């Protein structure tokens with residue numbers, strides 16, 4: 158098999174360099190700015206119709222299937238045709254540029270449907286070659302350069318770099334990419350790799366239909382408003398945004414309103430101070446002071462089946478489900494345990510379990526007890542639940558200078574995010590600010606404002622407005638600082 162896949166010919170030399178992975182849709186000169194990209198055929202040699210269909214199908218099952226991009230038209234080009242203009246010829250397949258540099262460019266892409274002169278071995282395997290070469294060339298057409306050009310490639314990969322180098326890596330080096338000459342599977346047989354999918358979704362967004370989280374690579378789920386709180390709910394994710402809206406996304410594909418199956422579960426202007434899953438529903442504490450329990454996860458700020466479970470003036474600083482009830486920490490320093498999820502700020506069966514001068518920054522269930530982080534820097538674990546701030550069975554987990562922003566239990570350990578920017582995973586719940594067995598799982602500058610478990614992975618929201626899904630502890634804030 159001839160492994161020369163294609164050339165990228167640069168007419169506008171170095172005017173716009175791009176990637177093995179690129180940059181943002183809309184703001185990057187290479188990525189198409191709209192969701193719909195027209196495609197047309199410059200010519201129709203005898204017998205080409207079947208391979209035009211093969212090409213179209215291959216694109217439908219790859220770049221189109223896994224992103225919000227839609228390739229439209231696919232008729233004959235005329236002089237004014239915009240988008241990708243494909244010439245069919247028995248020559249080396251290539252594109253004359255990357256991404257939207259191809260917009261309206263005559264003969265901007267060349268595809269080979271005969272293989273009499275070029276790559277003759279494909280003549281015996283035409284359908285497969287046409288499909289996989291089509292996927293590779295459309296990879297250039299959406300903005301990707303060759304993966305084997307990367308400086309951080311596997312040293313075993315010896316193919317000559319070809320075409321421009323790209324200016325941003327969206328994922329770790331990927332030996333299985335359709336854009337990698339070193340992939341022993343020719344064009345990866347036209348099947349996008351996990352990282353190809355992560356890359357196209359970083360550039361063009363996640364499709365609403367049939368979305369499954371990636372198994373290997375971190376993906377950005379959302380870019381926009383800052384998140385104040387986020388929790389797993391049913392099979393999906395509930396996300397409370399800075400400006401007031403709270404959304405339930407059943408498949409997690411889009412935590413805000415872009416997908417039709419995403420529901421707005423709070424429409425008011427109040428800010429969320431804390432949110433927890435509780436029994437079949439959700440408890441939400443608002444900046445105005447009220448706390449509501451919604452048994453069905455709808456109308457989080459009152460109305461429908463929701464009930465007020467606190468109606469005072471104190472503001473909540475942290476809240477966790479605990480046994481059959483709820484522990485609520487108020488900014489005045491009182492921590493209360495309500496065994497029945499009612500009267501969260503006292504009265505009824507509720508008891509004050511601790512009063513402090515320090516504010517509680519965050520709380521998390523952990524093992525049979527829970528962890529409490531205070532504004533003075535101390536973080537404590539109590540297994541009995543009676544000693545949130547030291548003494549009794551309490552254990553000091555951290556006593557440093559950083560202040561905790563948020564934390565969640567993960568596997569047998571704890572993920573902790575500090576206001577200073579670091580996010581750590583401690584597999585045994587010790588040394589949660591680093592040291593020991595604890596790993597720094599995000600070293601960027603941004604503060605994580607909320608972290609949640611979603612399916613088997615981790616969703617993290619950062620102050621810049623990006624929300625990332627990571628299937629494991631690698632690159633929780635996105636690869637390479639996060640796109």
Ligand SMILES: [Zn+2]
Nearest residue numbers: 162163164165
């Ligand atoms: Zn190529």
